[in-house]
Amino acid sequence: MIFGKLKDSLKKTKDAMDLKINNIFANKKEINEIIDSIEEMLILSDVGASASVKICDELREDLKKEMDKSEENIKKLLKDKLISILNVENVEENYTGKRVILVVGVNGVGKTTSIAKIANLEKENGKRVLLVAADTFRAGAIEQLDVWAKRINVPVVMGKEMQDPSSVVFEGAKTFSTSDFDLMICDTAGRLHNKKNLMDELEKMKRTIDKNLPGVKIDVYIVLDSTTGQNALFQVKSFFERTSVNGIILTKLDSTAKGGVVFSIVSELNIPIKYIGLGEKVEDIAVFDSKDFIDSII
Numbered sequence: 001m002i003f004g005k006l007k008d009s010l011k012k013t014k015d016a017m018d019l020k021i022n023n024i025f026a027n028k029k030e031i032n033e034i035i036d037s038i039e040e041m042l043i044l045s046d047v048g049a050s051a052s053v054k055i056c057d058e059l060r061e062d063l064k065k066e067m068d069k070s071e072e073n074i075k076k077l078l079k080d081k082l083i084s085i086l087n088v089e090n091v092e093e094n095y096t097g098k099r100v101i102l103v104v105g106v107n108g109v110g111k112t113t114s115i116a117k118i119a120n121l122e123k124e125n126g127k128r129v130l131l132v133a134a135d136t137f138r139a140g141a142i143e144q145l146d147v148w149a150k151r152i153n154v155p156v157v158m159g160k161e162m163q164d165p166s167s168v169v170f171e172g173a174k175t176f177s178t179s180d181f182d183l184m185i186c187d188t189a190g191r192l193h194n195k196k197n198l199m200d201e202l203e204k205m206k207r208t209i210d211k212n213l214p215g216v217k218i219d220v221y222i223v224l225d226s227t228t229g230q231n232a233l234f235q236v237k238s239f240f241e242r243t244s245v246n247g248i249i250l251t252k253l254d255s256t257a258k259g260g261v262v263f264s265i266v267s268e269l270n271i272p273i274k275y276i277g278l279g280e281k282v283e284d285i286a287v288f289d290s291k292d293f294i295d296s297i298i
């Protein structure tokens with residue numbers, strides 16, 4: 001995604017941040033006062049208390065040594081701190097082999113839409129993608145992925161309503177292994193009740209993939225809706241603690257001023273953000289880049 005479009009999509013977050021930052025420098029004179037206000041601004045922007053306090057403690061220390069206490073320099077120091085929070089180890093960057101992504105998350109966060117977006121993106125990168133509609137809890141969910149698959153011209157293995165999701169994944173794995181695919185992305189159910197079942201189901205799907213596609217890399221990405229702010233964090237903590245989620249897809253950043261939630265998610269969970277959703281259209285997605293993200297919001 002081009003930088004200008006990213007910036008436009010993150011405008012709500014940027015405007016909220018800009019307004020607060022400008023107020024800070026317009027009204028505050030003392031350096032300690034300024035940093036206290038920055039801390040407050042970060043917390044109010046959903047950066048989260050612990051990350052905000054850590055950033056501002058470091059900022060205070062830096063500014064004891066630093067002679068240049070101009071608005072410009074303080075902003076620059078702040079941006080550097082924010083970037084360092086987002087730089088979680090990201091080991092899969094150079095991965096070239098076959099892989100599977102299991103996409104999890106509660107209903108309505110944007111799983112199915114994100115799957116279509118990622119499939120389309122990877123297809124444009126020359127990858128052969130297979131989709132698996134294993135959200136068998138609702139017939140509508142299977143149909144929805146099928147509609148997307150047709151639209152982006154990517155094959156899909158479909159389950160039937162109420163079919164065991166692992167058996168759909170099993171069929172997907174068979175198709176994946178007998179053909180020249182690079183990437184298989186599985187949609188899963190996100191119903192909120194019956195937490196234990198949801199996690200057991202996920203573990204079962206992982207075992208099915210392991211058994212039928214030996215040596216294939218399995219990623220589990222959780223989709224989080226940024227408009228829910230700090231609540232997105234609780235969703236990960238309360239529903240997926242036992243599974244090895246290794247990536248985050250953060251959606252709907254176009255429709256919230258709470259983009260700051262990115263920082264609390266990464267600093268609290270220590271899981272990298274892989275993709276960000278920036279609208280409802282198939283091209284409204286970006287591979288997450290911490291520097292581009294920060295340059296777009298401050």
Ligand SMILES: Nc1nc2c(ncn2[C@@H]2O[C@H](COP(=O)(O)OP(=O)(O)O)[C@@H](O)[C@H]2O)c(=O)[nH]1
Nearest residue numbers: 107108109110111112113251252277278279280
């Ligand atoms: N504005 C906006 N809407 C999104 C984004 N991602 C998904 N949606 C919308 O969120 C709603 C739920 O999406 P869906 O993919 O069905 O969620 P699922 O239940 O997790 O599979 C749909 O109306 C999507 O169009 C995004 O990045 N931005």
Ligand SMILES: [Mg+2]
Nearest residue numbers: 111112135141
């Ligand atoms: Mg869905």
